[in-house]
Amino acid sequence: MTTCVLCGMGEPVADAAGIGIRACPVCGWLVGDVPDADLPRPRVDVVYYLRWEGRIKIGTSAQPRRRLAAIRHEELLAFEPGDRVVEHSRHVQFAHLREGGEWFRADAELVSHAAALAGATPPWHRHARWVADALRRNVS
Template sequence: MARCSQLRSDGVACGLPIEAGAPVQLCSSHLLAAHDWVARDVGVTDLLPGPCVACGGRVGIRYPSGWVCAVCEWRAGELVDVEIASELRIEVVYYLRYDDRIKIGTSATPRRRIAALPHDEVLAFERGGRGLEQRRHRQFADQRIPRTEWFEIDDTLLDHVSALRAGIEDPWDLYSRWLSTELALRG
């Protein structure tokens, strides 16, 4: 069995066994010391002590100086300026599924707007306002239920929603990231 040759403070080799498959010829104790040395600059990904106050994210990066949200990079422990946060408005085009149809609408306060609408699922968000919403209504005009913002589900509309959701499990996470970015730019 290979032994760690890292010198201790007294100048003698460590001599502890090296685990099979170790990436470098160091014992577990010295590998952990090397890891901690590197982690002080690059951080360690872990669960935050509590949800991020800016975006609600749960994953963070731990540095010796403290935690940073992995989603929005807000420093854990820093307070959100309530006055600025309450003024934040990001216009989005939202896609809701209700039964066998999809609503394409827009709002600067989607949580409030969507809470007032019948829906089974929030499918996606797209950053933009009325102009983008109207373009999407024209784009999917063949599926539109007359005189409404509701559309019959078909492959072209589902493909569009899938493209918007690529790599995003929960559309609200994306919206939270947009909000936290705006908040960071203002604060």
């Protein structure tokens, strides 16, 4: 199995149009394209939703792998694109569930919100797509 050179998760497959171009099903990166190692990776800020027992942390990071590795949690529920402005709006939206800091009671309302953000796509797959899209925008 050959994994994607960009995200390392998908095995490239033929595109839906059937014209023979192979791309990663996770991030959409085209086979043969190589990210320029001399250029910095684009900044992709995300708001994350982490569950620990009966609580959910709503936070933000431009480096979610590093950030989530530092936070004790049981499950990554979702990502949404956004920075501190989006994070703050979520803190205001769910203020009635706040238990302290960035932790909120895992009430059905908040759990449903996170589930709607996630949809059927795993959070890390969504993040990989956003990074690939940002790289494509930087090259164009």
